[in-house]
Every structure is written in C-alpha cells, then in structure tokens.
Amino acid sequence: MSHNTFGHLFRVTTFGESHGPMIGGVVDGCPPGIRLDMDAIQSAMDRRRPGKSRHTTQRREPDTVRLVSGVLETEDGLLTTGTPIGIIIENVDQRSKDYSKIADRYRPGHADYTYDVKYGLRDYRGGGRSSARETAVRVAAGAIARAVVPGVTIRGALVEMGGDKAHARDWSIIDDNDFFCPDEAAALRWESRLDEVRRAGSSVGAVVEIEASGAPAGWGAPIYGKLDQDLASAMMSINAVKGVEIGLGFEAARLSGEENADEMRMGPNGPEFLTNNAGGVLGGISTGAPVVVRFAVKPTSSIRTARRSVTRGGEEVDVSTTGRHDPCVGIRAVPVGEAMMAIVLADHHLRDRAQTGERS
Amino acid sequence: MSHNTFGHLFRVTTFGESHGPMIGGVVDGCPPGIRLDMDAIQSAMDRRRPGKSRHTTQRREPDTVRLVSGVLETEDGLLTTGTPIGIIIENVDQRSKDYSKIADRYRPGHADYTYDVKYGLRDYRGGGRSSARETAVRVAAGAIARAVVPGVTIRGALVEMGGDKAHARDWSIIDDNDFFCPDEAAALRWESRLDEVRRAGSSVGAVVEIEASGAPAGWGAPIYGKLDQDLASAMMSINAVKGVEIGLGFEAARLSGEENADEMRMGPNGPEFLTNNAGGVLGGISTGAPVVVRFAVKPTSSIRTARRSVTRGGEEVDVSTTGRHDPCVGIRAVPVGEAMMAIVLADHHLRDRAQTGERS
Amino acid sequence: MSHNTFGHLFRVTTFGESHGPMIGGVVDGCPPGIRLDMDAIQSAMDRRRPGKSRHTTQRREPDTVRLVSGVLETEDGLLTTGTPIGIIIENVDQRSKDYSKIADRYRPGHADYTYDVKYGLRDYRGGGRSSARETAVRVAAGAIARAVVPGVTIRGALVEMGGDKAHARDWSIIDDNDFFCPDEAAALRWESRLDEVRRAGSSVGAVVEIEASGAPAGWGAPIYGKLDQDLASAMMSINAVKGVEIGLGFEAARLSGEENADEMRMGPNGPEFLTNNAGGVLGGISTGAPVVVRFAVKPTSSIRTARRSVTRGGEEVDVSTTGRHDPCVGIRAVPVGEAMMAIVLADHHLRDRAQTGERS
Amino acid sequence: MSHNTFGHLFRVTTFGESHGPMIGGVVDGCPPGIRLDMDAIQSAMDRRRPGKSRHTTQRREPDTVRLVSGVLETEDGLLTTGTPIGIIIENVDQRSKDYSKIADRYRPGHADYTYDVKYGLRDYRGGGRSSARETAVRVAAGAIARAVVPGVTIRGALVEMGGDKAHARDWSIIDDNDFFCPDEAAALRWESRLDEVRRAGSSVGAVVEIEASGAPAGWGAPIYGKLDQDLASAMMSINAVKGVEIGLGFEAARLSGEENADEMRMGPNGPEFLTNNAGGVLGGISTGAPVVVRFAVKPTSSIRTARRSVTRGGEEVDVSTTGRHDPCVGIRAVPVGEAMMAIVLADHHLRDRAQTGERS
Numbered sequence A, B, C, D: 001m002s003h004n005t006f007g008h009l010f011r012v013t014t015f016g017e018s019h020g021p022m023i024g025g026v027v028d029g030c031p032p033g034i035r036l037d038m039d040a041i042q043s044a045m046d047r048r049r050p051g052k053s054r055h056t057t058q059r060r061e062p063d064t065v066r067l068v069s070g071v072l073e074t075e076d077g078l079l080t081t082g083t084p085i086g087i088i089i090e091n092v093d094q095r096s097k098d099y100s101k102i103a104d105r106y107r108p109g110h111a112d113y114t115y116d117v118k119y120g121l122r123d124y125r126g127g128g129r130s131s132a133r134e135t136a137v138r139v140a141a142g143a144i145a146r147a148v149v150p151g152v153t154i155r156g157a158l159v160e161m162g163g164d165k166a167h168a169r170d171w172s173i174i175d176d177n178d179f180f181c182p183d184e185a186a187a188l189r190w191e192s193r194l195d196e197v198r199r200a201g202s203s204v205g206a207v208v209e210i211e212a213s214g215a216p217a218g219w220g221a222p223i224y225g226k227l228d229q230d231l232a233s234a235m236m237s238i239n240a241v242k243g244v245e246i247g248l249g250f251e252a253a254r255l256s257g258e259e260n261a262d263e264m265r266m267g268p269n270g271p272e273f274l275t276n277n278a279g280g281v282l283g284g285i286s287t288g289a290p291v292v293v294r295f296a297v298k299p300t301s302s303i304r305t306a307r308r309s310v311t312r313g314g315e316e317v318d319v320s321t322t323g324r325h326d327p328c329v330g331i332r333a334v335p336v337g338e339a340m341m342a343i344v345l346a347d348h349h350l351r352d353r354a355q356t357g358e359r360s
Helices: A038-048 A112-119 A125-130 A132-148 A171-176 A184-199 A227-236 A249-254 A330-356 B038-048 B112-119 B125-130 B132-148 B171-176 B184-199 B227-236 B249-254 B330-356 C038-048 C112-119 C125-130 C132-148 C171-176 C184-199 C227-236 C249-254 C330-356 D038-048 D112-119 D125-130 D132-148 D171-176 D184-199 D227-236 D249-254 D330-356
Strands: A011-015 A022-028 A065-067 A071-074 A077-080 A085-090 A153-161 A206-213 A241-246 A264-267 A270-273 A291-297 A307-310 A316-319 B011-015 B022-028 B065-067 B071-074 B077-080 B085-090 B153-161 B206-213 B241-246 B264-267 B270-273 B291-297 B307-310 B316-319 C011-015 C022-028 C065-067 C071-074 C077-080 C085-090 C153-161 C206-213 C241-246 C264-267 C270-273 C291-297 C307-310 C316-319 D011-015 D022-028 D065-067 D071-074 D077-080 D085-090 D153-161 D206-213 D241-246 D264-267 D270-273 D291-297 D307-310 D316-319
Touching: A011 A132, A011 C022, A022 A132, A022 C011, A022 C022, A022 C085, A038 A065, A038 A132, A038 A330, A085 A132, A085 C022, A112 A125, A112 B330, A125 A132, A132 A330, A153 A171, A153 A184, A153 A330, A206 A330, A206 B249, A227 A241, A227 A291, A227 A330, A227 B227, A227 B241, A241 A249, A241 B227, A241 B249, A249 B206, A249 B241, A249 B291, A264 B307, A291 A330, A291 B249, A307 B264, A330 B112, A330 D330, B011 B132, B011 D022, B022 B132, B022 D011, B022 D022, B022 D085, B038 B065, B038 B132, B038 B330, B085 B132, B085 D022, B112 B125, B125 B132, B132 B330, B153 B171, B153 B184, B153 B330, B206 B330, B227 B241, B227 B291, B227 B330, B241 B249, B291 B330, B330 C330, C011 C132, C022 C132, C038 C065, C038 C132, C038 C330, C085 C132, C112 C125, C112 D330, C125 C132, C132 C330, C153 C171, C153 C184, C153 C330, C206 C330, C206 D249, C227 C241, C227 C291, C227 C330, C227 D227, C227 D241, C241 C249, C241 D227, C241 D249, C249 D206, C249 D241, C249 D291, C291 C330, C291 D249, C307 D264, C330 D112, D011 D132, D022 D132, D038 D065, D038 D132, D038 D330, D085 D132, D112 D125, D125 D132, D132 D330, D153 D171, D153 D184, D153 D330, D206 D330, D227 D241, D227 D291, D227 D330, D241 D249, D291 D330
Parallel strands: C264 D307
Antiparallel strands: A011 A022, A022 A085, A065 A085, A071 A077, A153 A206, A206 A291, A241 A291, A241 B241, A264 A270, A307 A316, B011 B022, B022 B085, B065 B085, B071 B077, B153 B206, B206 B291, B241 B291, B264 B270, B307 B316, C011 C022, C022 C085, C065 C085, C071 C077, C153 C206, C206 C291, C241 C291, C241 D241, C264 C270, C307 C316, D011 D022, D022 D085, D065 D085, D071 D077, D153 D206, D206 D291, D241 D291, D264 D270, D307 D316
C-alpha cells in the first residue's frame, strides 16, 4: 500500500485528476477466466455518480467505464485473461471556469496547503488529485473485485448523518432513498435536514457502515497482514475519512471482557459465533461471521460561509466556496466503501489461497 | 504492509512466538550514521515490559535488547551503518507448564480458532504468534525510528479506561502512574477500578492517544500513500485494537463544515492552523500541526468467568482463563502505539525525502 | 518488481495488449516540478516505432503519447505535479485479420503455450500481452525517467547481430543507420545480412549494450537492492531477452583476480578507476564509472519455415508465420533497453536520496 | 525485491555482518504444515560451509542453523506453522585481528569504496555486510524453500573454472569432488589448476549452472513478474556475479529462429518440447521443461599481488590481501545458486496458486 497502488496481489493503481481529460486505473493480478458483467459494473458506477439527486454535487458525469485491456469477449461472455485490466473513465463535465482565483489561496480543511507545501505546485483545478473524483476508479475496480469473490455479499449504508443515527438496518430500502439509508424514518429526517444544510451552503459529516457476509473463516494473516488492518487502511484512504472501526469498534473499549468476547457453539456447518462483536475478525483473520466496518466522514470543507485562511504568498484572506459541492460527502462514500471492502477481500482471498491452498 | 513486514522504506520485520527461545526482528532501510543510545532503547523497552506493576501481567521478562548487526561502535558512539539492524530479545519467563489442555479448545475472543482454521495447526503455547509478546520488537524498532526523526516528539497516553475518560492532558505525569494516564484524578479512579477488575478475574477496554509534534508539513502522500492511512494500518495492527481515529475522528462526523475545518492565519514561521481538528493531516499529508491518533483497545478475552466455546474436535465446552494476564491490555499498548507512530513517521520522512528532496 | 509494476519508488505500471484499443501505463512516484519535453518524449518513441525501416515489422503505429494526468502546463513549461502520470498510446494499425487459425495452435518459441497453460485462455490476437507492443509504454516511461536524472547520459547500441560483432563504439553514428550500430563497417555487413534473412523469412538474434554515464557513486544498495540486480531484472523483463551481463560479464569469469579488479588512483575530482571491468557497479552500488549492461536477444520465433508444434486440442501440426514481423527484434530492443536503464537509475536515485539524503 | 528482502510471497529477509555475533534472517509467507528436516537443512549448509577443502577459505564455521520461530515439533515431525521462521547462525571464527589497517584503504574490486561513499561509514571487519558470509542464510532459507516445492529437483554445478569448461553433465559425481564439477576429467584439471592459483595468491572466475526439473508449466507471469526475470535478479544478487543467462542464453543470440525455437510434439503426458533451448521459460512462464540458469562469477579481488588503490583520506597506496580467502569463490556459489533457485520457485509457486488456483 503505497503511492497510488493498493493491494498486494489484487492490485489497484489509479491515475487522474478532477479536471484532466480522463481518470483511470489498472487492476493487476486478477485471476483469469472471471466473467465480468459490464452492466453490473456500470450499475456500481451509477450508484456513486454525481448529480443523481439534489443531495449531491451537481457535476454531471456519465462515468462510463471502458475496460481497454485484460478482458476477452468469448462465447462464455466477457472474461478476464489474467493480464492487467486497464480502466478508462472520461471527464466530461469539468467546467472550464477560471480557477486562477483559488489557485493561490488555501481553502480551509482542504488539501490545498499540504499539496503546495509538499510538491511546490499543484493542479488546483477542481481539487486536482485530491478530488473525490478519483474514487470513481475505485468503484470500477471494486466491481471487478466482487466478481473475484462471488460468494461474498457486500453492502453499505449511511448509518449516521450530522449526528443523527439510523437505528434500523433494513437493507432492502437502501436504494430507495437518496442516502443509502437503512432506516426509513431516518431517511425522512435526513431529507429535510440536508435540504436545510444545502440551502445554508453548509455541510454535515456522516458515518458509513460496510458489511461483507459469506467470507469464509481464514482470510487475513497475523501481525502486519491483518484483514482489519488492511480494511482500516482501505477506508482511511477514502477522501474525508477520519476514523475507522471494526465490529463494536470504540464501543468495545467500554465493555468488560465478559461482555465483549463472542461465545461459540457448534452449528450445522461447524463452529459458530453467538454474537459478532468482533466484526468478523479475530487476530487479523476472518472468523466466518460477517465482516463489519464503519468509518467516519467529516463534513466537506466546501462551504459558503467565509472562513479565515492565507494565500500562497502569505496574505491573510477569507475564503468561501460558491461552486457546486456535496453537502454530505458521506453519501457517495457508501459505494466507495463497498468497493474498498471488495478490493481488500479479493486481495486477501488470493493471499490466503497462495499460502494455504484452495479453501473449500 | 504485508506478511510480517511493516513500512515501505523504513521497514520492520518481526519474528517469534510467545514461548519460543527468542523474539526478534530486522529494521531495514535505516539511514546510516544515526547515533543510537542503547540506554534510551532499553528505557523504551522497560515502559512496555510486563510485570512492572500489579496492573499488568506478572510474566517477568527483562526484555534485554541486543542489536546484532547494522551498527558500529565508533568514536562518535554507536552508529547505524545503513545495513539491516538485527534485533534479538530472549524469552526468559516462558513458564514450561502443560499447555496440552488449551491446545484443542478455542478461547472465546482469542485468535485460537482463526489460526487453526487458517493454518491447520498453531503454536498454542502462550498464544504463540498472536501473543502481545511480539510487540516488544516493535518498541525496540520504534526506539530506532525515533532517532531517525529527532525533531519529532512522540508521546502517548491512556485517555479512557473501561469507559471512564481522562479529561486532562498533563503529559508531565504520564510516567508517574501505572497507566500512562495524563489526568491525576482519573489515575486515582482507575487504580481502584482496576484492582476490582483484577480481583474479579475480569478485564476492561481502553482508548489510547498518541501525539507527534514537530513533524514538518509535507510528509505523507495522496490516495494510497496517505499518512493517516498508514497510521490507521499501524495502529490496527496492534493486538486487540478495534478502532482508529485521526484528530477529532468520529466526532468530526457530528460537526458542520463550519465547525470542523481548521482556519489558517500567518504565524511567525509561516501559515498556521488556529485549531487542529484535522489531527495534523489534510489530504493524507501532514500540516505541520501535531499528528494526533487515538485507538480503541478491546478488553482482553482472558477472563476467569467461564464462557461457552468449542474444541478443535467439535465438542462444546466452557472455557475460563486462570493464568497470568493483563486486566487492561490497553496500558501496555501505549508504548507500542508510540513505537508505531515513530515507525510510520520515519518511513514517511524517507519517502518524502525520496520524492521531494531534503525538507529543511 | 512483480505483476505489471516495475520499480520501488519510481514505479512504472503498464497495461494493454497488441490488439486492444490502446496500451498505456502509470508512472508513479515521480518527483514534482520536473520539466517534461513532449517533443523529446515523442522522439524517444519514434526510435522504437515499428515500420521505420524495411528491417523492422511493417506494422504502422504513430505511437503518439498522451500524458493524461500528473502534469501541469505552467509558465515554466509542462511540469510534473508529483501525482501519477497516466500514459495513453492508441493502437492504430491492429489489422483486423482473422486470428482464429492461430487461436488454437502454439507457435514454437512463443508464449502461446505457456499463457494457455497458466491462464486457461489467452488474447491470441497479435500475441496479446506477450507482444513487444507493450514496450512502447516503457519507452515513454523511460523518457520521463531520464528527466528525473538529468545528469545522466544513457545510450544504447546493437553490438552484435547474428553472431557478427560490432567492434567500434562510435556513438555518433548510432542514429545514422537502421540498426543503432556503433560500427560503420558492421552496419554495412548487417544491412545485406538482414536483407537476406528477411527474404528467407528467417530471423537472427542480437546483443544490445546500454551505457549510462554521469551517475554518481553511491546509487544502489547491498544484498537484494543491488543496482546490477535491478538492471538484470529490468533487461530480462524485455521480450526475447535470454541473458544479461554487467561490465565484462561472462568474460570476467575467464580472467584472474589480477586482470579483473579495477585499480584506483586519485583524479581531479576524487578517487577514479583506471579501468571499468566492473561496469560501474561494485557490491551492488555504483562506482561513478559508466554503468554498462549488455543483454542477449534471441531470434524471433516468427519465421516462415514450418516448425513442428501442437494445438490446444492436442493435435500435432506444423506452424509457420507469414505475417509481418521483425527479422531481428534486437534492433527495436535498443531504445527499450535505454528506457529500462533510465527507469532503474531514476528509481535508485530516489531510493538513495531517501536513505542517505541529497547527494551533491 | 528491495532492501534486504527477496521475494513477493515467499519472502526472505537477511541481516548480519561477517564479524558480528551472528547472521540470520526471516523466512516469511511459508505455507503451514510443511515438514522440515533439520538434517537436510544442515546438510545444505555443509555444502556451502567454508573450510571444507583446501580450495576454499580456511575460515572455520560450523554454520549450525537454529530455527527459533515459525516451526512446531509435532507427532508428524517439525512442521512450519505459517508464521515467520526466524533463522539464527552464530559467527564462531571471526578472528579478532586488527582490521584498522584496511579500515581506511579501498581494496580494488571490493565494495569498500562504494559502501563508504554511500553510507559515509562501513563495517570494515571482514567485509562487513558485503561479505559472502551472508549467503549462509540464503542456503538455510533455500532448504526451507525446497520443502515448499517438493516435486522439484534442483541441482547445481560449476561448469567452467578459469575459462576451462566442464563438458560432461554427470550429476552423480557432483559431490565427489571439491568443485561441484559434473565432469570427471575437468575436476582433475581444476584441482591442479586451483592448487597453482592458491599458491600464487591469485584467483580465478567461474560459471555456475543451476537446473530445476519437475516444475510444472505455468509458473511465472508476463512483463515484470517473469520467472526468468526473478531468476536473473536472484542470481545477480549473489556476491561477485556479473552475468546471468537462461537456457542457451547469449548463445541464442547467435542462432537463427529456425535453430533456436524449441519444437513441440505430443508426449504421454501432453505437449512436450523436443529441445530446451529456452531453458524452461517462454514469455516469462515455465514450460514444464527443466529450468536452466547459468551465472558468471568473477575472480575474487582478494589477491596477494599488490594493486594500486587509494585510501579514504585520498592517499594513493598499494593494496594486497594476505588473509584467508577463496581462490575461486564460484565453488561455494553453487549451493547458493541452488538456494536462490529454490526461493524463486517457491515464491512463484505461491504466486501462481494465488492467481490461478491449485495446479495439479
């Protein structure tokens, strides 16, 4: 995990900026003979796509995915060949406005300052490389990863917005509201709340939950190859994420050993856990129970209210953001979190198969 | 970050089980000419050492570190040579009791089951590789890492135990109590609390906070080389950790964009942040403000109360742990967290120097 | 070095097949602020381009390089930003002939059989991923790498063709003949020889020499980070290469210690080597003398003469190749070898700077 | 492959200098449940051990290997557990002579100068990290690797010494002479030749051949994960190696396409190659035929004849080596080459299993 590549065996490398001609990436190490469904991939893209509802940025991107290598059209459908899969997504709506005004002023809470300090220059157009636009490639890669672990079901939800929690986990309604919210009542509350926030030119944070069921016990590895460690790394790599937890997470720190440890009994298919406080991971290795990860997304710093900042030249200024933006970036982080979960699991499936052979 | 190696340029590889003859590791990629102070390294070891107080496991290990390669005694002291530094720590008190009874039964909340499923066999003596004993090597490696980034001050504290928070951050008293607690009142409360817990054969969770000040702006990188991503990975790799957050972390998800984003003004040495909600990282790159990480440690699952479990053979049993153990493993996780912070920063210092040259 | 990524810090990932819509890659880890000259990059491409003379394959590819990310047009020219550089090269002349005939028969000496055994399927069109077409991306990446080590001069030559050696090393005439031959007399001999070979539908092997001067002493590292080790890896990764040597190479095995070791004396700028049998590398680290690598390129297996083979279905057949091909693939391997040298040196420059700081 | 770690999944990390208390390493990623035979490991060590005959250095090292982690004594013998295997080999005969004289003078052909330039200091005692002593750890790791690919037979031979070739390949006599020579007549010639060389205080180079039979078709991968690429990297990482070739190697560059490409026919177990000019690798992937690698070892630069050199301080001096040394370091490189072959094959076996599943 370094530079712009994620994964040890199933490896995803991305490139591209918000306002260049295209973004894209390479999925390397994918097993051969995996059947890909372009419609499924495009559907995954559509879930993350900007401009889907009034609650996300109004940038209009079709986010049409092209796989330009590593696949072969056969009688059995579109199959991976085992060679690197090139992913291309064109930037369509990069709005050629004048960015010179923000080129030299640092938006508070954004990466403008740190990029400038690190690199001495930056592509300021639309946030450049730090734009969430890069996550489109992750979603495409994640859709391929899902096909590598077909027995695993991955689903994500927004479980908290602006401090208001979703209490239910009704996965069937996730795609029926604009928030990937698993709680009908919460979805209604959030709708009016977010309308307010948007009108005020403000923003709110959120918590996303990703759950993967169907992964066998045995994926992951001790010490520095832990499944939860790579999940933490994966989720923390998403824009605006400030915290990650597995299973009960921080809540576990408030329990006693008696309350926290999941007891076991024999089930019809072998050992079973009676609870899943561990979130499906013990000692860095999957237990067979659903893998559960939650991550905190900060409110986007693109807000209308003027905030104190400085320019590249050292002048003190006030900065406000008037362009299109997401009032709650957490929403579109849901499919991105699902994609990262899929990528981590595909990688660990291959790593486990390498060391211990085929796991039935 | 894979297998038993952590880091991209400053790389730490560890080996060893709880009950083998020794544990150890290799620090690879260390710059040459770094002066090491064996007393300082040993002091770091002593802070993590078991048996220091009645509040930690009574296993007695001197944890004497030997550096068997990669260093040279010179007129200027003990200097690194740039070649791999071999670290050896002997296991002294591995108590040759009969472990056959637990060899085939899975302690709930432990990695017994997952190791067995994954590998088909496991070194069950004292937890084998999943024992926290491995973290001794991290502390030694972390002490070397600190010498690589001498301008950075790293300190850690237990900031919550069993749900009871430390409200103050008085770093001067950290080593005056048995908990690395930065709040005198809390330390008193925890003392009696932990006595109770220990007598009851129970355990409690904790939250650890690590702060690094003095790191310049510019360390880290976008996308999959983010500083906070590697910190999340580093902390989640520590035994029993279930959550990690940067800066305000999950709390940031409950704020508005106005409240959360750190404003900037010009200070005597350039741009300054007026607050540090971001925890010293924006866009994956350090801001120059203190880097702040917190992680949640679950209560150890080694408790006296019998819990339902199964055996390797599929028999349902009750398991309780009567041997020596830590009633709050979070305590000894403090120096481990500091070590991982040092390792991540040393690695990112080198990575940044590689790409952008010497940063004054 | 694994999968389709080369390099540890300056990392090149490539994708694409001979007959897909495009080939491309990502250069990751490039320092920021490096000025790129698109004309220079295109010139490098043109040297490798097929169809330049009658002595190379008649496939016509403009090999126009597009850098779609990681660069910014500024007043100071086109500068790298430190983020991944996306490289796109369209396939233009992929000739839509019927490949079904060779889809199930293994051309002797080609990778058809091994790809099929490994992956269970393969993109047979034009050799798919095993086609030398992939090397176009390396040349583009190499042109970027050269800009990272501007003090280094890299040049390559064909020094042997079909067993006939070039005895002179007149670098000034390299681009004046169709073979990158540094020996005028040899170039004349090779011309008629290759005309014969081509008319006979046969092919010949070759030896390529790459020399890099201007690299400082101190690049490289011991044991598994040796400069010559990475050069061997880099050159052996080029299609059809079967051997690599550094300095005197295999000839050194025939000398005595007295003859082989390069003596030293003080020169105007410090220690100097009186000879360069070592090829600029001792103990895996550059000496400051020119780095010299040679590699052997086998004759292409695409020949008109029928050769015995088998089909995918297990039928014994005779196979001959009638399409366009290179009678001496070694020729176009020269710019590819130069590119790989540049990539290795750029990577080691960054690795050395990481560990030991700026080297003046 | 970087720093002091070799391999992607089966990973070997080494540490230690010639004159420290011990050398050692970590084998990480080894599959669990592999039965290790300590006698076989020690036998492998003994073949490389110094002081075995008058033809190698007279340093006396028992080279006793201890595996201090990652293995478990069971009813089925000593089994790997899947966790890192710690390897410890004590240095016994590091002769406490005064090295101060060579501390500041650069022995021609040695890495003294380059280490000093790179690191600013070096452990000069006995060559420090650049000593061939490090290769003992490789042999131990290689013995473990062999157990990971039990169907593969690896054997090595010295096939040329001081320019005098062994023409036969009688593998049965390899261990009957002091040179691992597969040609009885050559062994006799080399014996008297090497006696002369030793008496003269001179040295000679050599060529080593390593052959692995029994590896299935399908190991390796295209582009930067080529089997032959990793073999080149592995062999070039051995001290004093200056060239590597696969199959016919440089000789292939002198053949026509008709002569070089191996024809195929159906054999009793499927497709077969009628010749093996390719050395068992096509397109970076194993063909099922024996994998054949040769590498050139330069004559050691430790010779009695005075050679011109300089000191650290810039003084011109003459340097000769009077201590114990190998007159032909190529001899002891044979078991090291075998070990590296085993490590590469074990790694690629796991990598192949990861991507394509169990290969029968």
